Amino acid sequence: MHIFFRQLTVGLGIVLSVGCSMAPGQFMDTKGLEQGTVSGGVSVALKPITPQLILDQEKQRAPIVVPKELLDYKPPSYVIGPSDVLYVTVWDHPELTVPSGTQQQIESNGRLVRPNGEFFFPYIGNIHAAGMTIEGLAAYMTSALAKYIDNPQLDVAVIRYSSSRVYLSGAFKNAAPIELNSKPMTLAEVLGVSGAMASEKNAGSAAGDLSRLKFVRDGKEYLLNIYAINRESDYSSRIYMKAGDTLHLDYDDEKKIYMMGEVKAPVALSFHADTISLTEALATVGGLDQRSAKGESVYVIRGHEGDFDKDSAQIYQLDASSPTGFILANRFRLRPQDVVYVGPTDLGRWNRVVDELLPTLELINLTTTDAIQVKEVDNIYSGGSAGGSR
Secondary structure, three states: OHHHHHHHHHHHHHHHHOHHHHOOOOOOOOOOOOOOEEEOOEEEEEEEOOHHHHHHHHHHOOOOOOOHHHHHOOOOOOEOOOOOEEEEEEOOOHHHHOOOOOOOOHHHHOEEOOOOOEEEEOOOEEEEOOOOEHHHHHHHHHHHHOOOOOOOOEEEEEEEOOOOEEEEEEOOOOOOOEEOOOOOOEHHHHHHHOOHHHHOOOOOOOOEEEEEEEEEEOOEEEEEOHHHHHHHOOHHHOOEOOOOOEEEEEEOOOOEEEEEEOEOOOEEEEOOOOOEEHHHHHHHOOOEOOOOEEEEEEEEEEOOOOOOOOOOEEEEEEOOOOHHHHHHHHHOEEOOOOEEEEEEOHHHHHHHHHHHHHHHHHHHHHHHHHHHHHHHHHHHHHHHHHHHHO
């Protein structure tokens, strides 16, 4: 039995001596990874995150361009259309102003513009109001009534707007069509009314991706990054809506950063803005695991965006062992589907080996204890037998 324990002890010593090389879990071996290196059939480029790299990436960032035709559009005066409800006031002639009586709701005395664009008014008859401005209709009716009423004083107002709409679809909190009225409405106001700006703050629910707002006008589609527009200008407050405009807001449930390795909380991290910094991503998951993370081994893995044979996957390495590293990380912008991997220290890998071996060591300890106890019992019985024979 002593020989067995000596062999077992030697075996365990060998295992522990090579523990790091056989440690379980992920480990990224970046030795030899340089520009154009092929690993597993994939072309890979390893780049350290440096001040120059940050500057180069910021220069490559495309400037925010809002189509000129959207900025140039200025809405005309409101044009009456089918389904609008008009309220016509003729001073000193209540029988024309409130034909249903003064006790009725104001809309009961309104004049509905029928689908053919007409409505009826006493003395004048059917009036084709669709396509006319409020001022134009008032002038026409004043002239027409002058044949029956001396010096008519007349006013026209729209009490329900229903003919000019902006249509919404997708991730808007309130996707009901928005009625345009005589007060011009901007894109910023539509986003506010529809809940698009607030939806990104609703915890636990998918939000809209305002970095890719689809804006359709007169059959032409525009893709607008509202985050960037609002960050760099007031353009969203200078784009006026037009009847028939359509806005579609995609959900941002595919905008994820994958946090892996030695971080406090490995997770698929969703974000709502158009981009997120490496510092913010690490902070959101609780930072690096101080017990096992290797500060020099923070990697951002960015996959292919094109042909595997022509394009290289990018792996960026950050040295987060010094404050300078976090200054760089704060300006390094992540993209959707990036993988952030933090490698372990040698001690961290060693601790994993120990964790794996602890159950085995406990079993050996239990077996050894039992064997010793059995041997002691054998000695007692052997001694007792010897005493009896004497």
